[in-house]
Amino acid sequence: MKSSGEVMDIIAAYREVGTYRGAAQMCGTTHKTVKRIIERALAGDKAPPRKQRDRNYDTVARLVADKVRATQGKISAKRLLPLAQAAGYTGSARNFRRLVARTKKDWRRANPRGRRPAVWTPGEMLVIDWGDAGGGLHVFCAVSAWSRFRFVRFAGNERAETTLALLAECFETLGAVPKAVLADRMGCLKGGVVANKVIPTADYVRFATHYGFRPDWCEAGDPESKGIVENLVGYAKRDLVVPHAPFDDLTVANLAARSWCAEVNAVVHSEICAVPAERLVAEREVMNALPSLRPAIGKPPLTRKVDTLSCVRFGSARYSVPNRLIGARVAVMEADGRLLIIDLATGEMVADHAPVAPGEAAICDEHYGGPRPAPRRAARPRTEAEKAFLALGPAAETWLTGSAASGNTRLAGDLAELAALRAAHGEAALVAALERASRFRRWRAEDIRSILAAGAGTQQPAPAGDALVLELPQVPTRSLADYSLDKIGEVS
Numbered sequence: 001m002k003s004s005g006e007v008m009d010i011i012a013a014y015r016e017v018g019t020y021r022g023a024a025q026m027c028g029t030t031h032k033t034v035k036r037i038i039e040r041a042l043a044g045d046k047a048p049p050r051k052q053r054d055r056n057y058d059t060v061a062r063l064v065a066d067k068v069r070a071t072q073g074k075i076s077a078k079r080l081l082p083l084a085q086a087a088g089y090t091g092s093a094r095n096f097r098r099l100v101a102r103t104k105k106d107w108r109r110a111n112p113r114g115r116r117p118a119v120w121t122p123g124e125m126l127v128i129d130w131g132d133a134g135g136g137l138h139v140f141c142a143v144s145a146w147s148r149f150r151f152v153r154f155a156g157n158e159r160a161e162t163t164l165a166l167l168a169e170c171f172e173t174l175g176a177v178p179k180a181v182l183a184d185r186m187g188c189l190k191g192g193v194v195a196n197k198v199i200p201t202a203d204y205v206r207f208a209t210h211y212g213f214r215p216d217w218c219e220a221g222d223p224e225s226k227g228i229v230e231n232l233v234g235y236a237k238r239d240l241v242v243p244h245a246p247f248d249d250l251t252v253a254n255l256a257a258r259s260w261c262a263e264v265n266a267v268v269h270s271e272i273c274a275v276p277a278e279r280l281v282a283e284r285e286v287m288n289a290l291p292s293l294r295p296a297i298g299k300p301p302l303t304r305k306v307d308t309l310s311c312v313r314f315g316s317a318r319y320s321v322p323n324r325l326i327g328a329r330v331a332v333m334e335a336d337g338r339l340l341i342i343d344l345a346t347g348e349m350v351a352d353h354a355p356v357a358p359g360e361a362a363i364c365d366e367h368y369g370g371p372r373p374a375p376r377r378a379a380r381p382r383t384e385a386e387k388a389f390l391a392l393g394p395a396a397e398t399w400l401t402g403s404a405a406s407g408n409t410r411l412a413g414d415l416a417e418l419a420a421l422r423a424a425h426g427e428a429a430l431v432a433a434l435e436r437a438s439r440f441r442r443w444r445a446e447d448i449r450s451i452l453a454a455g456a457g458t459q460q461p462a463p464a465g466d467a468l469v470l471e472l473p474q475v476p477t478r479s480l481a482d483y484s485l486d487k488i489g490e491v492s
Helices: 004-017 020-027 031-042 058-070 077-086 093-110 160-174 202-211 223-244 250-264 276-286 384-390 394-405 411-425 427-439 445-457 485-491
Strands: 125-134 137-144 150-155 180-183 190-194 197-200 214-217 302-305 311-314 317-320 329-335 338-343 349-353
Touching: 004 020, 004 031, 020 031, 058 077, 058 093, 077 093, 125 160, 125 223, 137 160, 137 223, 137 250, 137 276, 150 160, 150 223, 150 250, 160 202, 197 202, 202 214, 223 250, 302 311, 311 329, 317 349, 384 394, 384 411, 394 411, 394 427, 411 427, 411 445, 427 445
Parallel strands: 125 180, 180 214
Antiparallel strands: 125 137, 137 150, 190 197, 302 329, 311 317, 329 338, 338 349
């Protein structure tokens, strides 16, 4: 490629000698170069049009253009290559990628995806979104579009009741309610989509009606339409989650989130060059008033009537409640893997149980005034003989129970015989005999008669384990040294 100075020298040499070869010898180049430069100068210094050469992908260029237009520039050359080869393309994959890249570039130039900046008005929009905080935690982010006031909290799930509870807490933090809440198409708040129109769930509609805001939704697959909160999610992850991670406790995580929000809302925002907390004060004046009560969020608790066993049934299992609530209705709800029972009259939580399998029972002894007593079948006398015998007291009842358990089929006759022994020996002696008979498991009337006949001569064994103390006589003693051999010799 000749420089402009060299071109001028060639033209001057040609004008001087009048031949291509002479000018070429003077300028140190070839006659062909001189001819090309002179012809270009005579043509008005325009380069002659270059002849377009045919390319091996020209036959499939229309096919590629149609596919790129149909997919809005998203299809890849890898997926287009088999279609092009079936249409007659025989070139290399590298050359085909050049065609696809050039076609995509032309389509994007003809179909620019430009955006215009959002213009927010005070009190108009609150934008919300969820993010993954790691460690089983999720981060809920909300930002007031005009004041840039930010709200961040952590939760263990992204269910509808959790989202609505955190949104209610956000309104309470703002001290007012915006006119609209913008969210992406969250599955927890979306009941369906018809003709690209999002249908909110019934719970979300009731919640929005209570607070007086309008639910708004982003376009599907268009995160740029809520980039203001997408930036907050990324900012919270970088500036809050990463420095403090991992969060082992949800309470600790939310305390850190509250401190972080207070910090970032009190400094100048780089976009609006103002303090969000100060702008919120002015924005609150044009927002809707906050309701005095928070609505009930989530499924209503189930109610049960306490039966005569002082229990309620849930999931085919029984759970005890204080026996003072027998016949009353209580609310039953599940929270954090526990079953909570609440008195509807006072709102007090009266029982907290771990769930049990169907058919089982979760019993708390305090609900019944103490531990379960041992099973006992009380004696109920019917005849005069039975009433007279049981009038002797606990010893008589113990002996009667043991005699019946031993299989004494003549027990009724024995009672009549024992009545005669009572008249003969007295009530005290008979009671003592009954106690001794029960101790040694003697369950016949003749055994009682034998004990009474023995009288005071019966042995009274001490309870097992007591020390046996005997008084031994005192005898004179002497040392073992008195038995040595030399002593024995002296004595003999």
